[in-house]
Amino acid sequence: MQAALPAVAGRMPRPSEEAPGRALVLASFDSFLKAAKPIGQALAAAGWQVDTRLVRVRARQLSRRQLTALGYLAPPPAATLAETIAAPDLIDYDVIVLGLDGRRTRAVLGGLRRLPLAARKTRPLTIALYPGIVFRHQVHGLANRFGADLILFNSPADHAHYEATCAALGVAADRGLCFGSTVIRADDRSRPAPVWPPRTILYAEQPDVPASRIERLYLVDRLIAYARAHPERTVIIKPRHAPGETTLRPTIHHLAGIVRRAERRGLKPANLRLVYDPIENLLDTTDLCLTVSSTVALQAAARGIPFAILGDFGICEDYGTNFFIDSGCLTTFDALQADYKPTLRPHWLERHVLAAEANIPALVDTIAQWRDAQHQGGRACAWPPDPFASMGASFNRYQAADGALATGLPLRATCRISPLWSRKLRKLISEPRRFFADMAMNWHARLTSACRRVARRFDHSSIDTRDADGTVHPVSLKAVRTVSMGRNRYRLSGG
Helix, strand or coil, X not given: CCCCCCCCCCCCCCCCCCCXXXXXXXXXXXXXXXXXXXXXXXXXXXXXXXXXXXXXXXXXXXXXXXHHHCCCCCXXXXXXXHHHHHCCCHHHCCEEEEECCHHHHHHHHHHHHCCCCCCCCCCCEEEEECCCCCCCCHHHHHHHHCCCCEEEECXXXXXXXXXXXXXXXXXXCCCEEECCECCCCCCCCCCCCCCCCCCEEEEECCCCCCCCHHHHXXXXXXXXXXXXXXXXCEEEEECCCCCCCCCCCCCCCCHHHHHHHHHHCCCCCCCEEECCCCHHHHHCCCCEEEECXXXXXXXXXXXXXXXXXXXXXXXXXXXXXXXXXXXXXXXXHHHHHCCCCCXXXXXXXXXXXXXXXXXXXXXXXXXXXXXXXXXXXXXXXCCXXXXXXXXXXXXXXXXXXXXXXXXXXXHXXXXXXXXXXXXXXXXXXXXXXXXXXXXXXXXXXXHHHHHHHHHHHXXXXXXXXXXXXXXXXXXXXXXXXXEEECCEEEEEECC
């Protein structure tokens, strides 16, 4: 793992043993926090003061169960993206680990670049990472992270794409590290070896893959059929998150509801289970892993567990099955039901599966050298070049000036949509499912909060309701709560 550090004045001393360095881990959803946390833990073990902050994106972003699974007894402090960028102490950290999606990573890097460095002795080292498989918008994701000092790539294939892109743009490819994925654990020889035919089959679900209701009904239907055809085997369905929770891409048709309806109709076999245990624990006893394109397939491959990529919904970028074309593991439910065993190709494994565990100590040393070199030089070094940002600089200045260079008309005179509503409109057009899912969750949180506020105003435990004929009936507040908002009346059951 080699990368050139940004140039600083002075020689490169050994890591100092003076005041501990300060590190900040920024994350949004559980998968990003899970990917960034090992780096923060390694820095803390080396004596650094490590702070973790959440960038608030939507209501109920991380549940208590998700935080507990990640090892957090209390939720880290959270702030919106604008509040995070405007925090006065952001530039005082020695290193910032950006466990964020591409757009928010770019926003934080842009906010840091706008801060003056002339009078400063140090500035933070910025590290950008990817939480999982990159199977689409690869160049866009790289462009959003290119302003970071170090970019951590999950596999040799991703790093090779970065080098090819830099070569095409004529820029140095010295800030990318073939680091490996922090969520992949190397093969654990202490676990029982997988057996074939498999005794335990694990299906790893994804929030929006497949997306439509009919596809997800088909998925559960085929898992039920597999469990019935092999009653001696255990089929486990692991949803990406529990109902009511969320991640970067919310689940619209949750598998829990489909399985529950099948159980009510007596269609669910006894050897089919739906669990929410950590995926690492489930893989310890798995003999065959099924998924459409989840990162869990790479975790299984690193442990020597056979995995199958379900191609029943086609091979396409939207579902990520294109990533596994050359893996040798693309198959269908029909083949699996006949006990077809997928065979992983070694060259694909070498290019796409890499655990970061062995590279983390070298990264900690690199960060320590950066900090010591800056303190030795006594002056903050410049931010690294970002060709993607410089290409769009002219348009950004035009947009900031409200246009009017050629037409003579200010932008706000021709379009009075605020930036917030403009983003919402673009999201509605490009990702309608995600738009309405986010809107439903936000309104649900608002209504729940409003109902609780109204309920607290009552000093007694019941209210009177009147029928059309004038008859009065006392109703317990513990049984029903009704709140009016505008012309609508919302009724919530429960205590």
